[in-house]
Amino acid sequence: MTPQIIAIGSWQLLFSLIFVLLAGAASLTWHLGLGRSLLVGTLRTFAQLALMGYALVFIFRLESATLTLGVFGAMILAALQIVHGRIKAHQVSLLWPMFGAMLVSYAVVTVVVTGVIVGAKPWWQPQYFIPIAGMIIGNSMNALAISLERLFSDLRSQRDLVEMHLCLGADAREASQTIVRGAIRAGMIPSINAMMGVGIVFLPGMMTGQILSGVDPLTAIRYQIVVMVMLVGSTALSTVAVVLLARRRCFGSGDRLLLRAGWR
Template identity: 55%
Template sequence: MTAGFISISWEQLLIALGLVSVSGAVSLYYQLKLEKDLAVGVVRTFVQLLAMGYLLKILFGLNNAFLVLGLYAVMTLFSVHIVHGRVKQKGIPYLLPTTTAVLFSYTLITILVTKLVIGTTPWWDPQYFIPIGGMVAGNSMNSLALTLERFFSELKSRRAEVEMMLCHGADYREATADIFRNALRAGMIPAINSLMGVGLVSLPGMMTGQILAGADPEEAVRYQIVVMFMLVASTALSSIIVLLLVRRRSFSPAMTLLVK
């Protein structure tokens, strides 16, 4: 134990693991068949977080820009992989647009926050750049998946409407304007809703972690405000970029809808 911070032992971690048994018991009782996924999730949580903890400890000690940016690139590309795994759409090559949107928007927001808002020197200081970049990627990828899923599902369900507008002389932008807005709205709503309830309904992870580590609550609140604002910005920017790129790819040069 250090001043203002209580260490958690391996024995205490095992006690916390017992909390997961509640979910397992519910799954078994109601025959949800989620026990395997739950077990895999628990193992992956242990392995991935422990590996990241040791890696960050080494990274902080080396303080090398190329290693920091390399780890950041791996994190963001994994977020692309997760989004690609959640969105089931054949016939439209959306992997490259998603990668472009993620790398550009996440990196831009992360650099702006570390350099201009927090004022770290250097801007790639791993103590700030990696956690902030991870929060941007982790939270924004869910919104990105929602955006793409809504866009493709509406293109499928409203195919006749879109094709009719194309036959009447509309271009792909005009034919999908309403679908575009609905998809963008679907991706942005979760981040906006989180602004409404933060502090009243929930105490976010970063703020809670800083308080548990002994930070001044007022200072923790300021950091959390920055985090909330940057997540809203990254969600909007990544969603708009990916939609602009994917929308055009949803149509052939002859303006035939490619969604299957």
């Protein structure tokens, strides 16, 4: 049986803007001051997704390993820029160690999922590699931002405790062990929570998208299970790697804590 997909026409797409108008009306009525943001957000949604759609059509048709891996690299760089911009620890240089840790952990998980679990041939087949990499990077980008923010704020606010450990002879690893553990946990909890609630609290976007486009729900569910566990794995890998690297950068020679309260 060929799955019957109902395509969304241009007029129908425009009609969907009624929901934005509703939000705009709420903003006007309640003086929320969100009109401009709503307008920009809507335009960006249309433009960015249209561009992405055309880009994907092009990339899928070309089937080039170089282009696929180039897109993968660009996605990581964009995520790196977002995470790095959000963290407030300019006393420590993190850009390149973070890039290395993100590249390795994302590459390992993406290649295992596409090449081994899904069995795409070749393993970099863009139709699989790019969406899966996108989910991994997008998801763990948030985890990284949460973990790093927690790491830096705790190292600053608990500087006395860290230095107390150092004064008793602890090395940087021992002195920051509890803080590092808390930071990694903070980053991982959202993806673990997502596993707890999936199928009960919410239906994930990927599965919903596949079902809407006519894929057998049982196939969609299998994909979704792989996605959920891969997200936990990639989040754990990248968070642990980046937090450990960041911790090393927060201590100078002689295990001196470089981060200071009130300094960014």
